[in-house]
Amino acid sequence: MREFSYRSADSVDTALALLAEHNGSARFLAGGTNLVDLMKLDVARPTLLVNVSGLSLDEIAETDDGGIRIGATARNSDVAAHPLIRERYPAVAQAIVAGASGQLRNQATVGGNLLQRTRCVYFTDATKPCNKRDPGSGCPARDGEHHNLAILGASEQCIATNPSDFAVPLAAFDAVVRARNADGDHEIPLADFYRSPGDDPERDTTLPAGALITAVELPPSPLAPGSVYRKVRERASYAFAIGSIAAALDVHDDVVRDVRIALGAVAPMPWRAHAAERALVGRHATPETLRDAADAELAEAHPLRDNAYKIPLIRNLIVRTLTELTEAAS
Ligand SMILES: Cc1cc2nc3c(=O)[nH]c(=O)nc-3n(C[C@H](O)[C@H](O)[C@H](O)COP(=O)(O)OP(=O)(O)OC[C@H]3O[C@@H](n4cnc5c(N)ncnc54)[C@H](O)[C@@H]3O)c2cc1C
Numbered sequence: 001m002r003e004f005s006y007r008s009a010d011s012v013d014t015a016l017a018l019l020a021e022h023n024g025s026a027r028f029l030a031g032g033t034n035l036v037d038l039m040k041l042d043v044a045r046p047t048l049l050v051n052v053s054g055l056s057l058d059e060i061a062e063t064d065d066g067g068i069r070i071g072a073t074a075r076n077s078d079v080a081a082h083p084l085i086r087e088r089y090p091a092v093a094q095a096i097v098a099g100a101s102g103q104l105r106n107q108a109t110v111g112g113n114l115l116q117r118t119r120c121v122y123f124t125d126a127t128k129p130c131n132k133r134d135p136g137s138g139c140p141a142r143d144g145e146h147h148n149l150a151i152l153g154a155s156e157q158c159i160a161t162n163p164s165d166f167a168v169p170l171a172a173f174d175a176v177v178r179a180r181n182a183d184g185d186h187e188i189p190l191a192d193f194y195r196s197p198g199d200d201p202e203r204d205t206t207l208p209a210g211a212l213i214t215a216v217e218l219p220p221s222p223l224a225p226g227s228v229y230r231k232v233r234e235r236a237s238y239a240f241a242i243g244s245i246a247a248a249l250d251v252h253d254d255v256v257r258d259v260r261i262a263l264g265a266v267a268p269m270p271w272r273a274h275a276a277e278r279a280l281v282g283r284h285a286t287p288e289t290l291r292d293a294a295d296a297e298l299a300e301a302h303p304l305r306d307n308a309y310k311i312p313l314i315r316n317l318i319v320r321t322l323t324e325l326t327e328a329a330s
Pocket residue numbers: 027028029030031032033034035036037052072073098099100101104107108109110111112113114115116163164165166211212213214238239240241
């Protein structure tokens with residue numbers, strides 16, 4: 001591990017000023033469960049770590065409009081256990097609990113979870129080329145190890161998936177990321193927060209330079225209290241998803257009135273399944289309709305040699321989860 005300096009910030013302004021002093025080579029440190037691993041692997045090389053975990057940004061509270069604001073330094077365990085989250089957004093609590101381990105969730109924070117980097121094996125191996133880590137060096141994953149990489153939304157230059165479980169229900173329910181930098185406060189809809197890799201996959205998000213995430217806000221949603229998160233992984237615990245879904249359904253007399261679907265581990269961003277949602281609203285929730293909706297979403301998929309299994313996996317996950325929600329509603 002390379003030498004670095006360490007400072008603990010006692011206010012948001014101090015944290016922003018410390019970061020700005022180091023001309024892009026400083027990083028905020030929250031729980032450290034991803035950043036410190038990447039430093040040990042020589043993938044991240046900050047010269048200064050600014051600890052933000054002691055800032056008073058860990059409140060979880062109702063907003064004036066009946067939504068929920070989750071402070072950026074709230075620990076993942078505290079978010080998953082909070083009564084407001086469990087009652088109004090159970091898919092969020094389920095997604096967090098489905099990730100990592102108890103010890104990691106006690107340490108990891110909301111902001112850090114959203115900004116954790118891909119688990120593509122070439123990205124985390126500093127001896128290999130990788131366009132995301134070393135722009136222009138190539139993407140060995142295309143012809144190499146890609147069994148858990150993207151089938152949707154990728155580019156020629158990068159096919160990495162976003163690893164966060166937490167971000168998937170946030171995408172389903174139109175969450176907003178709040179951030180601050182020297183230019184002031186920023187409000188970024190989650191739908192715009194994660195970038196398509198395109199020709200420059202090195203930047204994962206649209207977070208402005210030097211910005212600190214201060215909170216994530218979930219708007220009020222009549223559907224969300226009935227929401228679920230389902231995750232498929234290669235072993236029963238302590239593993240990243242190979243496919244996941246956050247979903248909620250309003251069905252009346254077997255007709256879908258409203259639906260939210262987002263998918264995880266299939267794209268560089270949590271993937272909002274707009275095509276599937278459009279295919280369901282106003283239709284009877286039959287097995288055929290659910291399958292057609294899944295196929296509508298997957299029509300744009302571009303699987304590679306070793307990840308085509310994700311197409312039937314995601315189709316089955318959508319059908320099974322929405323069937324479960326339909327049965328629960330009847
Ligand atoms: C073994 C293992 C298994 C895991 N399994 C899963 C899993 O199944 N599902 C899952 O979703 N996750 C999983 N994780 C990832 C884990 O959830 C993340 O490591 C964690 O959420 C990161 O949070 P952190 O607070 O520790 O972030 P840090 O490591 O401190 O920071 C991560 C990044 O975010 C930046 N950052 C942090 N906070 C802010 C902020 N407020 N504003 C701006 N930038 C900020 C940092 O500069 C850094 O670049 C796993 C991790 C490990 C080690």
